[in-house]
Amino acid sequence: MHPLLPKRRKMNISTSTRNFHASQQRRTDGVFRELTAMRVRTPWIETLRKQQSDKSDPIAPSGKPEIPPDRKLAPKRMQDSYHSVVLPLAQDPWLLDTYLNASGHIRLGTIFMDLDALSGIIAYKHTGEDVTTVTASCDRIIINHPLTEICDLELSGKVTYATGRSSLEITMQVSKAPKLGETVKDEDILIHCAFTMVSLDPGARKPVNVNPLIVATPEEKRLYHLGEHNSRIRKQRNANALIKHTPNDLESDLIHAFWQKQLQFHDPHDSLRKPDNVHFMDTTTLETATIMQPQNRNRHHFMIFGGFLLKQTFELAFTCAAAFAHARPTFVSLDPSRFQNPVPVGSILYLTATVVYTDPPLIGAPGEKVDQHRKWTRVQVRVDSKVRNVEHGRSKPTGQFNYTFLVEKNIRVMPRTYQEFMYYIDARRRAEEVRESLQEQDLGLGPKAAEESVTE
Template sequence: MAHSSRAALWRLRLCTRCDWFRSAPSKARTWSPKSRSFHSSSAKRTDGVFRELTAMRVRTPWIEALRKQQAEGKDPTAASGKPEVPKDRKLSPKRMDDSYHSVVLPLAQDPWLLDTYLNSSGHIRLGTIFMDLDALSGIIAYKHTGDDVTTVTASCDRIVINHPLTEICDLELSGKVTYATGRSSLEISMQVAKAPKEGEEVKDQDVLIHCTFTMVSLDPGTKKPVNVNPLIVETPEEKRLFKLGERNSKIRKQRKETALIKHTPNDLESDLIHAFWQKQLLYHDPYDEQRKPDNVHFMDSTRLQTATIMMPQFRNRHHFMIFGGFLLKQTFELAFTTAAAFAHARPTFVSLDPSTFQNPVPVGSILYLTATVVYTDPPLIGAPGEQFDQESKYTRVQVRVDSKVRDVEHGRSKPTGQFNYTFTVEKNIRVMPRTYHEYMMYLDARRRAEQVRQTLEEEGVELSPKTAEESVTE
């Protein structure tokens, strides 16, 4: 009884104070030192996309979207079969600058925002930056296509470190559509750079990351590709960017046409497989003095796997699918962990090589990721005439992450993407395949490494391992 009386007295006092606060003049609204004030702390989100990008990505609370879906009784991930995009819609050409968008991450100004971007060693988590880049690519794509279509990430052609950061600073993320012929796909070029001072332009040496994403526009009803606005190309710089888009498109088509899933290895690659097989026999011959060196590891011993249930907090703007940036972050951090476990050294990110998004990942499904070290450079065995420093203390490690998805009941699974990351480690270490499946993974990675090396040489983008190690990024 005494307890209820005290509670009633406290409510009466609180109501009296509230009435006084509403009626008293503003200058008189002060509390005595003994008064207890109520306050709420500012939001301190962790492990999420920058709020300015999130606001544009998610527009409806999950509970509302879920209740609407339950009331309609339809599977939101399935195609309705009814076209929702008019066939005669106007697709007037657009300029590159029409889709330009930029956002500044005030990491140096906002300690709590910085808190969401740092790892345990104080380095900026690149996986979180990748999430932001994918969210930004969606904004840019819809500025070009409009909201009538569904635009999804088809591939990440590459993400490359141009100039490492040497200090924590504000970052500007920016980009625009740089290649669109009028068909369903469009290429978006983006960069991450030190935020310039007001009125100044970004300098080349301040660009941390350059990347390109390929997006595909679909009819929301049929889930089939639909045409989008072509680009108007005018200035020399725009022509250069458009030409790069053409080249990337040709490389993607060529990669599909010559894929090992369709064709047998060429003569040089067959010789490499035979050489690896011979080397493997030597390692297992009990009558031979040669044994597997300590710096050589079989490919199957490098494998790491995870399983994660997909939560609605990482959905895309269509509510029931996970947005691609979350997959990039998850695959990057697993690849980083795999490279570190393989080398027993801290990896330095070099590039995300051409990677594909094959199928969407529904909210509520189980995502399985499998990471494997598939290639090291310098290699254990080189092709005839290939020159490399076998004693180099630095090794480039390529990690392939395969993803698949199942529903909670663990029905049929389907692949959702393949992601290819390259890191540098200060270690002389080699990977060795020993099954036919691993040989194919090794050869595919070798082709990818050669292709990326040629592209970077053409554009003059190459970092020394020592310079990359000094970066404040992961």
């Protein structure tokens, strides 16, 4: 030993000291490492230097088709695209650390990131690596059976609907990880969801056909028919959208009833005043602006990973619902939502969250029975996203996301401008859609389950 160096002393290391090498391979950015490796394959600095040397616009398509029109598209089985990973949350406290919030509940936004990453892996197993596959919409994410304890989670899924055109539906689930040799039980399924993906030509950025599905077993036929049903619902929803058509007669009556109620609230000769549990829609809005960093890029390097948008919109929606109710919200479902335009790395993402519907509503439709004394309220939050470059040029819409939460509070939202009425009617339609879907599948989150849940 060098004479100027002090002698080493023996140290008693506490057993609570972090063991770095034990968990290093499971480090995560909110997406489990096994899924991240499939998404990000090249360090950002290498990708950036290549783009700078090529002097190319990384966002603009080349315009030259890269997929031959006569390529062979052999039908594939659902099982061919099956993929699953296990998050060892009960085994690895440092991995669990990245999935928990301040109250010890699992952050569902991080699980949503994982699901979107998983959907990409599943899609490419079906389409192959020569196409570009992007998330077009999230048809639904539903809580089946809430977790009551921290446990290892298995994320799994497969392509369940593909006709041979450019789009495909991927059905996934999150469940308690089964023991070796056992299968997942229905009561162990935490989340059930479906994503719609679209395959594009990498050069032309136009839709290209993908492999159709072979459907054989009764269960596969059930899943395929459900995909057909979801596809019809999406087309019907687009055809009847309020941007294209005026509200129907019942909805018009509802708007008129709200207007009459507002007049009563402000009429000095009427004793009725706005109750304390009723809040105008414009007072519920929360907004954020965030610069998009390369650490959240997708496998094509210069666009932001769709799962990151889900996480950001979910957490803003959760915050919006909590601020509205002054109570802890429990997630019920991500209702049909869509991705409109990609979000470039380096751009600024603007998110706006608004409470657009409460169930029970303040005013029911003609003939509808409304329990105004119910303690629990379902709160639907709409999150609109848009993107601009750092020079704040023209903005583009990038998606609309619709989240439903359950709160232990008797609270109502009330629209008062025409735009807010359109938000309210659109949300009401979604609430009815989701309610019917939950009843058909015998799913849903009740108050008792919400109290015992260990997820947000």
